[in-house]
Each structure stands twice: as C-alpha cells, then as structure tokens.
Amino acid sequence: MASELPDELLELQRAADDEGRKLEHLDDGEREKQREVWFAAAAKSQAAVSDYAARNDLNRYEVEKQVRQTVRHPPTPEE
16 A cells, blocks of 8 residues: 555655654753644644545554654665
C-alpha cells in the first residue's frame, strides 16, 4: 500500500512530525504555542487520512499506520 499512498498524505505527516520535534528545545511558554501548531498539523494529517480511507473504502487505522511507517521508517534501497 505504501507505493499507492498519495504524496499529500506523506507530506502532511512529515509536516506534523516536524512540528512535533520542535517541542524538544523550547521553554514552557514557547512549548505551549508550538504544541498548538503541532496539534493543528496533526489534525490536518488525520483529516486527510480519514478522507482518503473513506473515499477508497479502506480501514483508516491501517492507512494511518502505513503513512506513519512510510514517513518515519522509509524503506532502504536493496542492493
């Protein structure tokens, strides 16, 4: 399914993950603002996954799992 996933889903997940990583180096005040940015990015990714799964009669959980796996653990080229 990974090769069949739209680039948009992968890009939205990457954006959400990038925003989440920014939390690591912030103090409390900045962290709360960044957390809101992260939640918004994650919600946008979730909505896109849900929409894609519904339109293609797929299990949303499985689509989300595949998107996250593809983004966070990309396949390495076989030699």
